[in-house]
Amino acid sequence: MRSRVAVGSFAPPLLGAETLRHLARTAIEAAVHAGAEFADVRVSDRRQYGGGDERGDLLFTYGCGVRVRVHGHEAFGATAEATPDGVIRAARSAVATARALAAVSLPPWPLVPVPVTTGEWTTPLQIDPFTVSPDDHAFVGTGYRRTYGQYQDFLFQGGFTWVQETRVVASSEGTLVTQHATRCLSGFEPGFLGSRVRSGDPSDNFGLQVPAYSWSTAGFEATLGSANHDLLEATAVELTELLAYPVGAAEVGRRDVVLDGIATGSVLGTTLLPTLQLSRVLGDEQDAGGTSMLAPPEDILGHQIFSPRLTFGVDPGMPHYGAARWDDEGVATTAFPLVERGAVVNYLGTRATLPGLAESMHQSTLLVSPGAAFTPEVMTLPSSRPGTVTMQADAAGPSFAELIQRLDDGIVLRNEFSTHADQQGASGIFRPRLAFEVRHGKIVRRLKWLRVEFATKKLWTSLAAVGNATTMQPSVSVTYGGLPWNLSYYTTLAPATLFQQVNIASNHVEI
């Protein structure tokens, strides 16, 4: 018999919003009292449940991070101790560090002034996943598995993880905002075991992601409804059809290539997004992940560098992953473009890095607004990390099928990619798990042992067509950086695309 006791009964919020606000104010007061001319603080109470099976995991995380400026010198203190004494110690520690830095360091750029903001925001949702019982979470997952049970050789991969967090951002300037966010980290992929189980050939281990499922800001309703099961089934049927094609090796050389939305997003998220982070452009990550090919800004901003068909930007609205009303510096978020018709028009910056951009451009005023500073967990400093980036579809553009029909002799790449970029994002390589050869507009065979090597600017300059809105699909990318060093995820929503004369190489190596 299924238990009806909600996940929230096992995992209640540990602290209320008022307690978090009190801790935030206490930290600010402690920092100012200790001598800081500026302080801002992020306090978070987060619970996470990963279920959908007979096993699960629950994670409770609390944190407080205090950034201070003392005579212009910046320091950061953090604690996981959720008491006034704990946050006071973190604030005082940060002030002491800032003072000590004066002996060995020049002060960083001054922080960009921003409007004082106050308020509270809760992500809208229909069904709070923490009001659902663990048994019902598992029941949904089991139902999805059952959908695929009828397909021989299919391996079902997927699940849901729910994150619910109350985060308070406050500053000595008077900002005090509270946000309650519920996010869904989901992914479903019917995978084909193929001949791997029979011949030991791992190149036949692939799947097709169900595009409706990706990371989002949503409630439990995202998992329900017959439409979801229809999508799961449709994906399985499509994969079955794709598997019926004969299999062969790709011919090396330059070919026109169509990427579906997931593949396009994967390449965009791995190559261009990191290069637009000011922390990389200005050299903060020089001794870590690297710098950026899109530097110096005076040679880049406003110049057309990529195909005029390429337009994308940050989208913090619902229901995207990372949707928020304010960023982690308490600045109101807005959607803004990064690349418009092939020209770089903005970078991703924070209050701390945007002055560096102004200095680089020899401008006294800011060219880019803040509002894109985030940190995956508050015990690290916020840096420029978008929750979701959206690439613009071509309203009058082709469907995915029509894009394929445009190929006389080309390749279509589907779904999840293994994408790698260099230390400046100037070049990369991707290996699709599902690729097909197209002759005269029709898929003729499935390709194995294929990889694509590219120079990033050249690749995005060769963008010849962008699909319409029906081709938009989500993908998840990861970025590393920050202080202390950490990783964060973001999603990219992108349409299908057609690239011309892409460098196809053989992946086939016998050991």
Place this chain on the structure above:
Amino acid sequence: MIRMSTSAASHTLAFLDARHRATPGARRVLTRDEALALADTVLGFSKLPLPGLRLQHRVITTVRITRNHHVACVEHDLLSLNFPTKIGSDIRVSIGTNVRDLAMLRRVMEHAQTCATPLPLPTADDTPDPVEAPKVRSYLPVALWRDGTQHAMDILNGDTVANLVRPLQQSSLLCAATILLMTRVVLHRPVGGQAVWGEETDSEVTVSARTPDGKASGWSGQAHRDFTRIDPARVAHDAIEMAQRMRGAVRVEPGRYTTILGPAAVGALVSALEFAFDAEGLGPFAAGPPTRIGHRVLDPRITLTTDPMDPEGGEFPFFDDGYAAYPSGKATWVEQGILRQLGYGSPYAALNAGKFPIKAPAALHMSGGPTSIEEMIAQCERGLYVHRLSGVDVVDPASASMTGTTRDGCFLIKQGKIATPVTNLRFYQSPALAFNRVLALGAPERASFGLTPPSLGNRDTWGTWPHAPIIVPPMMVEDFNFSSMTDAV
């Protein structure tokens, strides 16, 4: 020793903070007695029997120097507790938390077991199950802790940062540097069983330098469990010199080159190759049947081991869940080129496969040879010297084929001499093949990685520092495949 009991639920672990601020160089992380007391206190909050608890306490100090003059310093202190329980009708869950206030911990423990039925305590005959307590076997104590690193964590109180910043400021290049220091302890506390304890330190200094025109770059790094063994001034000097030597780099055509790989470059390849020694992985050594154990897979001069007692490297001699990892004290993966054994990600995976549990490697030590880098260059008619590789990752697990780029130091060799610096190249190469075309090996040393994104093939922690120690020699190999040029500097 800390005294805690259920009646002390309002206490916090603030004593830790007070201790290290009151005494410069004091220990940041819990002692064994403190960790045991905390674990037993938390287990005491439980209304139902629990099989056990895992505790990890890690403090990392990071100093980041950017644009020659700007220093940032942060200390990241993370205490985490994990334990298994059941919720709902029969949902087995792993519960984790970083909270360090005992009142909050009590709240976590009490709520997590609302309506829960107790998990059976393990017996000696139990079927392996991930939520059960580890069945600890004896293991040799290891010495991975160095007081010198702990003492250095008050990094701003000494001269270290100033001494590192000075040459960067005096340089005409754009310099950045990182100092990393870590102390970490792990405790597995099975109820009614033997506690498993490990403590370690690690440290690293890296410097990168770029010419103002952005056309040349250099890098250097040193890593050691004992920070006092690192020479930051030397690291700065080497990075700046490398950047100066890279001025005027010319393009060379991609293709197959005799290649001399410095220790940092070999380390990146070996680190990414770790997955190949996982019996459950898709790598070239595990694929089968037939098994490749007993067959030659690498050059006969290569022996690859994981030895927890390795004074320069080493690792905890137990799995992540506390099960003893190396029954014979250490693991030899490849002996004189012959594959000897494979490891497992968890002891239960091994037991389910009917194998004795041996932990798949995180730390690795590759044997070396007598040839210095200078001698390798002198022996090379035409080839490349690669100082460092970046973004190394597995593209095709079946063949262990990897991609990545040269970074911060790449030179063309002609007739036994460095001829000219060259712009960076992308490679596509399986080290499982390259390590069969070895021409010469040098003296092994610990590879430095700094803060670089992890490889999919690396089995170590994701996106966090430090890497487990990788000790490798410089290596000269034939026909290393560079597949394309890159504009990245």
